[in-house]
Amino acid sequence: MLRLISSLVPAVVVTFGLLSIMVILIKSNMEQPEDVEEFKIPDIAMPDREVNEEFDTSKPDKPEEIDEPPPEVPEPEFESPDLDNSVAIAPKVGVNVDIGGVGGFSSDGDYLPIVKVNPKYPSRALSRGLEGYCTVSYTVTTTGETKNIQEADCPQKVFLSASIKAAEKFKYKPKVVDGQPVEVPGVRNRFIYELAE
Numbered sequence: 719m720l721r722l723i724s725s726l727v728p729a730v731v732v733t734f735g736l737l738s739i740m741v742i743l744i745k746s747n748m749e750q751p752e753d754v755e756e757f758k759i760p761d762i763a764m765p766d767r768e769v770n771e772e773f774d775t776s777k778p779d780k781p782e783e784i785d786e787p788p789p790e791v792p793e794p795e796f797e798s799p800d801l802d803n804s805v806a807i808a809p810k811v812g813v814n815v816d817i818g819g820v821g822g823f824s825s826d827g828d829y830l831p832i833v834k835v836n837p838k839y840p841s842r843a844l845s846r847g848l849e850g851y852c853t854v855s856y857t858v859t860t861t862g863e864t865k866n867i868q869e870a871d872c873p874q875k876v877f878l879s880a881s882i883k884a885a886e887k888f889k890y891k892p893k894v895v896d897g898q899p900v901e902v903p904g905v906r907n908r909f910i911y912e913l914a915e
Contacts, residue, residue, distance in 0.1 A: 827893060827894035827895060828893050829858050829862075829890045829891060829892055829893040829902050829905075830891040831888065831889075831890055831891075832862065832889045832890060832891055833887070833888060834888060835884045835887040835888065837877075837880040837881055837883065837884035837911075838880050838883075838884075839880070839911060840876050840879070840880050840911075842876055843874070843876045843877065844913075847913060848874060848876060848911075849911055849912050849913055850873060850874040850876075850877055850911050851871075851872075851873075851877070851908055851909060851910045851911065852869075852871075852872035852877040852878055852880075852881040853869075853870040853871040853872065853881075853907065853908040854867055854868065854869060854870055854872070854878075854881050854882060854885050854906070854907055854909075855867075855868055855870040855904055855905065855906045855907075856868070856885055856888075856905055857901055857902065857903040857904070857905065858890045858892060858901065858902040858905050859892065859901055860892050860900060860901055861899075862889050862890040862892045863888075863889065863890075864885055864886060864888050864890075864905075866903070867882050870906055871908075877909065877911055880909075881907075881909045884909065885907055888907070
């Protein structure tokens with residue numbers, strides 16, 4: 719009980735003090751504000767001005783004529799590299815179409831090559847400086863694509879894979895018989911692999 723009374727006394731004092739401060743603050747704010755001197759902002763008037771437009775019609779001065787032309791710049795000289803040990807060969811690959819297989823040209827409805835892709839020169843053959851050829855045979859489908867690509871005449875097998883991959887990308891206008899596209903088997907294509915000099 720003594721503890722309760724001892725805690726209530728400070729609480730009552732604090733509460734009374736807070737209430738007294740609030741009353742003082744409210745009374746001070748309820749007073750009328752002091753008279754403030756009023757002043758009027760003067761009107762801003764722009765004077766009337768006459769605008770004149772002027773155009774510069776004078777021609778610019780001509781540049782001075784140059785008596786002497788600029789000096790000629792000498793051509794740069796390049797040292798020729800020593801090619802004794804290095805191999806500087808550019809591959810040259812040719813496509814030779816042999817259309818003499820079964821179903822060759824006989825009328826307006828025969829197949830025609832549209833897209834011929836050169837094969838990639840095999841790096842193994844390029845490093846050895848090998849040249850040669852490779853002939854592959856295939857069937858031209860009714861959609862103008864190639865299928866059943868096989869070796870026909872390829873003395874150096876290093877060129878076979880590149881030739882088959884190139885022949886897979888060929889596109890043809892298919893052969894048409896009685897208004898219907900037909901497959902043409904036995905079409906041959908020779909790829910010639912040469913190194914440029």
